[in-house]
Amino acid sequence: MTTVSLGAGPANARDPLSLIFAALADPTRRAMLTRLRQGPATVSEIGEPFAMTGPAVSKHLRVLERAGLVTRGRVAQARPATLRAQPMQQVAEWAEEFREFWDQRYDRLDDYLHTMSDDPEDQS
Amino acid sequence: MTTVSLGAGPANARDPLSLIFAALADPTRRAMLTRLRQGPATVSEIGEPFAMTGPAVSKHLRVLERAGLVTRGRVAQARPATLRAQPMQQVAEWAEEFREFWDQRYDRLDDYLHTMSDDPEDQS
Numbered sequence: 001m002t003t004v005s006l007g008a009g010p011a012n013a014r015d016p017l018s019l020i021f022a023a024l025a026d027p028t029r030r031a032m033l034t035r036l037r038q039g040p041a042t043v044s045e046i047g048e049p050f051a052m053t054g055p056a057v058s059k060h061l062r063v064l065e066r067a068g069l070v071t072r073g074r075v076a077q078a079r080p081a082t083l084r085a086q087p088m089q090q091v092a093e094w095a096e097e098f099r100e101f102w103d104q105r106y107d108r109l110d111d112y113l114h115t116m117s118d119d120p121e122d123q124s
Numbered sequence: 125m126t127t128v129s130l131g132a133g134p135a136n137a138r139d140p141l142s143l144i145f146a147a148l149a150d151p152t153r154r155a156m157l158t159r160l161r162q163g164p165a166t167v168s169e170i171g172e173p174f175a176m177t178g179p180a181v182s183k184h185l186r187v188l189e190r191a192g193l194v195t196r197g198r199v200a201q202a203r204p205a206t207l208r209a210q211p212m213q214q215v216a217e218w219a220e221e222f223r224e225f226w227d228q229r230y231d232r233l234d235d236y237l238h239t240m241s242d243d244p245e246d247q248s
Contacts, residue, residue, distance in 0.1 A: 014149075021149035025142045030218075037225065085225035092219035094154075099216075101161065101209035 016068070017094065020087045023067035028052075029060050033069060036083035040073070046081060140192070141218065144211045147191035152176075153184050157193060160207035164197070170205065 014022070023029055032046055047057040061081055064070040068087045073080045138146070147153055156170055171181040185205055188194040192211045197204045 015151055018149045018151055021145050025145035025149055027139055027142055083225055085222040088219045088222040089226040092216050095212045095216035095219065098161070098209040098212040101207055102213040
């Protein structure tokens with residue numbers, strides 16, 4: 001496998017955790033999930049604070065739904081969206097596995113600054 | 125703003141947390157970060173378990189670097205990659221804000237099953 005996916009591959013070819021991370025890689029979708037913490041909402045309710053069209057909201061909701069972060073109601077007209085936060089637990093648990101390394105961040109910052117000081121002419 | 129980004133937009137136009145989530149939305153990149161928990165590694169060391177070419181590894185590393193998840197050394201030949209886990213803390217903290225909802229998951233599953241039972245002819 002020598003190809004490199006930058007997150008633009010076909011969504012149905014991807015593993016669950018990749019689908020979740022890709023769904024969260026958008027500030028509007030993250031804001032929608034935060035909105036849904038207040039309770040289920042319809043497409044027009046969700047779109048309002050973003051001044052977004054219904055089709056644009058629906059497209060974002062489909063991405064969230066595919067990742068398991070949202071379920072939609074069955075009533076044809078409204079189909080209110082409901083938060084499903086269980087995938088968030090997977091995200092948190094995956095990130096938590098790196099906790100020992102983020103706790104070491106000051107040591108690592110020291111290392112990094114030391115590396116930089118080896119090259120005093122660096123302009124960036 | 126009515127456009128919908130599915131994670132394929134120009135990386136430099138994106139906010140830090142979106143860059144981090146997009147970088148994590150690939151199983152190979154997540155496996156690379158797990159590998160780097162053992163310590164800094166060169167491109168060829170990182171590529172070995174994936175049978176991946178150097179350029180493909182470098183491309184993945186650039187995505188991780190842009191998200192702040194990896195730093196590269198300065199030595200031209202080797203440029204060993206080092207894990208920087210601080211962005212992972214942001215990911216964990218963001219996901220943790222949803223903890224109260226994933227703790228309620230059985231209630232919500234009940235709600236969901238109740239919704240489904242309203243429509244007994246559903247085939248899926």
